[in-house]
Amino acid sequence: xxxxxxxxxxxxxxxxxxxxxxxxxxxxxxxxxxxxxxxxxxxxxxxxxxxxxxxxxxxxxxxxxxxxxxxxxxxxxxxxxxxxxxxxxxxxxxxxxxxxxxxxxxxxxxxxxxxxxxxxxxxxxxxxxxxxxxxxxxxxxxxxxxxxxxxxxxxxxxxxxxxxxxxxxxxxxxxxxxxxxxxxxxxxxxxxxxxxxxxxxxxxxxxxxxxxxxxxxxxxxxxxxxxxxxxxxxxxxxxxxxxxxxxxxxxxxxxxxxxxxxxxxxxxxxxxxxxxxxxxxxxxxxxxxxxxxxxxxxxxxxxxxxxxx
Amino acid sequence: xxxxxxxxxxxxxxxxxxxxxxxxxxxxxxxxxxxxxxxxxxxxxxxxxxxxxxxxxxxxxxxxxxxxxxxxxxxxxxxxxxxxxxxxxxxxxxxxxxxxxxxxxxxxxxxxxxxxxxxxxxxxxxxxxxxxxxxxxxxxxxxxxxxxxxxxxxxxxxxxxxxxxxxxxxxxxxxxxxxxxxxxxxxxxxxxxxxxxxxxxxxxxxxxxxxxxxxxxxxxxxxxxxxxxxxxxxxxxxxxxxxxxxxxxxxxxxxxxxxxxxxxxxxxxxxxxxxxxxxxxx
Numbered sequence: 173x174x175x176x177x178x179x180x181x182x183x184x185x186x187x188x189x190x191x192x193x194x195x196x197x198x199x200x201x202x203x204x205x206x207x208x209x210x211x212x213x214x215x216x217x218x219x220x221x222x223x224x225x226x227x228x229x230x231x232x233x234x235x236x237x238x239x240x241x242x243x244x245x246x247x248x249x250x251x252x253x254x255x256x257x258x259x260x261x262x263x264x265x266x267x268x269x270x271x272x273x274x275x276x277x278x279x280x281x282x283x284x285x286x287x288x289x290x291x292x293x294x295x296x297x298x299x300x301x302x303x304x305x306x307x308x309x310x311x312x313x314x315x316x317x318x319x320x321x322x323x324x325x326x327x328x329x330x331x332x333x334x335x336x337x338x339x340x341x342x343x344x345x346x347x348x349x350x351x352x353x354x355x356x357x358x359x360x361x362x363x364x365x366x367x368x369x370x371x372x373x374x375x376x377x378x379x380x381x382x383x384x385x386x387x388x389x390x391x392x393x394x395x396x397x398x399x400x401x402x403x404x405x406x407x408x409x410x411x412x413x414x415x416x417x418x419x420x421x422x423x424x425x426x427x428x429x430x431x432x433x434x435x436x437x438x439x440x441x442x443x444x445x446x447x448x449x450x451x452x453x454x455x456x457x458x459x460x461x462x463x464x465x466x467x468x469x470x471x472x473x474x475x476x477x478x479x480x481x
Numbered sequence: 482x483x484x485x486x487x488x489x490x491x492x493x494x495x496x497x498x499x500x501x502x503x504x505x506x507x508x509x510x511x512x513x514x515x516x517x518x519x520x521x522x523x524x525x526x527x528x529x530x531x532x533x534x535x536x537x538x539x540x541x542x543x544x545x546x547x548x549x550x551x552x553x554x555x556x557x558x559x560x561x562x563x564x565x566x567x568x569x570x571x572x573x574x575x576x577x578x579x580x581x582x583x584x585x586x587x588x589x590x591x592x593x594x595x596x597x598x599x600x601x602x603x604x605x606x607x608x609x610x611x612x613x614x615x616x617x618x619x620x621x622x623x624x625x626x627x628x629x630x631x632x633x634x635x636x637x638x639x640x641x642x643x644x645x646x647x648x649x650x651x652x653x654x655x656x657x658x659x660x661x662x663x664x665x666x667x668x669x670x671x672x673x674x675x676x677x678x679x680x681x682x683x684x685x686x687x688x689x690x691x692x693x694x695x696x697x698x699x700x701x702x703x704x705x706x707x708x709x710x711x712x713x714x715x716x717x718x719x720x721x722x723x724x725x726x727x728x729x730x731x732x733x734x735x736x737x738x739x740x741x742x743x744x745x746x747x748x749x750x751x752x753x754x755x756x757x758x759x760x761x762x763x
Binding site for chain 2: 204297352415456
């Protein structure tokens with residue numbers, strides 16, 4: 173022990189005063205963030221895992237250890253199955269359509285077209301509105317008896333659709349709101365990515381007589397792939413956490429509940445509406461596992477098809 | 482030469498159908514907001530009358546706004562929301578900038594480990610933190626306070642990561658000359674480096690404000706009293722209380738949407754560039 177101390181003090185002497193000064197500054201500067209992260213995020217990860225082995229009564233009192241019982245219950249719970257399926261369906265629909273649409277818009281607005289700044293500003297507007305309000309607006313547009321959408325359909329002679337309470341239509345209605353709200357965000361990121369591509373590439377291609385479609389496939393797509401990849405990763409992760417739109421659109425008693433409930437919505441209901449935080453924790457662990465898995469797969473794929481310049 | 486000319490001509494002629502499509506999409510993006518505004522000025526009977534269908538309100542019912550404002554104490558909701566957004570932005574900027582500078586430029590034991598914690602937070606979905614954070618706030622007896630609303634945003638892993646990228650992009654010579662002039666590390670950070678990350682700080686401020694403003698699950702969970710709610714979480718309650726009164730519901734939505742929309746109109750460039758750079762730097 174004494175030997176260790178001796179070695180440590182010798183090492184300390186070898187470290188110059190200036191270096192030690194730098195350490196103290198650095199530790200001081202990261203301290204608020206690191207303490208905050210540990211208290212607010214790192215410890216809670218383990219707490220949530222720990223809680224998933226408990227059954228908790230109301231107000232968090234009377235927790236009883238039940239081992240893997242919550243996980244056994246998860247596997248037999250039809251709602252968990254629905255929520256997992258719904259979350260994945262929502263994610264695939266929204267991410268695919270949003271990204272394709274955003275890429276087309278970004279290419280259209282990346283060129284020399286007039287008024288591109290105005291279009292860009294307009295497409296981004298849904299992004300600055302709070303989802304709670306956005307969903308209320310769409311709920312009104314989707315209203316079965318009085319909504320504008322059904323009014324338009326019936327004036328065209330088409331049978332009105334029960335956009336919200338028909339379990340077959342509800343997921344589509346929710347996905348449309350998701351796409352409408354986020355397409356501008358992905359587009360803005362992609363436009364920034366497109367601007368990094370050197371103009372000369374296109375000029376050279378034009379001299380070679382390459383048509384716009386070929387230019388898109390052979391220049392734009394490979395060179396924008398890092399940004400495209402980033403957009404995909406962030407939108408997949410965001411879509412997996414969908415809550416606001418479903419929560420605001422579909423009540424627990426709606427006939428569409430089973431067809432639309434998402435993992436986060438189910439987590440919220442179990443943890444805070446039914447006050448079983450143990451079971452809620454187990455549900456959110458599924459989401460954590462899925463997101464980590466998707467991230468790992470995406471990192472693998474990245475090496476295959478992303479071209480970094 | 483002639484080929485190039487014809488190609489340019491073809492691209493020009495493509496512009497007209499393209500504008501048609503772009504304008505159509507613009508209508509889809511803006512129309513729901515217009516419809517919200519129009520409905521908010523109608524009477525209930527007018528809003529639900531199908532034959533004859535009324536598109537514009539016959540006489541603007543501004544009283545809907547007065548009703549909604551009084552019944553839900555919107556002044557309090559605005560104050561709660563603004564206080565939360567401003568405090569979260571200040572915390573994110575202050576703490577992230579300090580940590581980011583240390584991670585980008587200083588050498589110290591434990592750097593890799595501590596930065597690993599930042600990355601872990603960014604990889605884990607925020608809902609994983611909700612129950613423990615709720616139990617902490619509940620344990621301190623601080624539910625239904627502004628502090629509770631700010632709590633999860635006291636520090637920002639995302640901000641630390643983002644600003645670190647900005648600091649890493651700055652030339653080292655600036656710091657070296659500042660140090661030769663006798664500045665210590667803190668002075669170099671505040672006087673030389675911080676002003677140079679202006680665009681990074683703006684990006685982080687926009688990003689933090691936007692996502693704090695839009696957050697629903699946390700205020701819903703932690704501040705259940707109506708006078709401690711935010712605009713977003715109050716709307717979810719208003720949504721069920723005015724179930725059939727769509728003019729009132731739309732008036733409430735207008736009130737909830739307007740502050741961010743106004744900010745966006747004034748600071749358009751900062752918003753869009755902020756989002757673009759925060760994405761591009763990750």
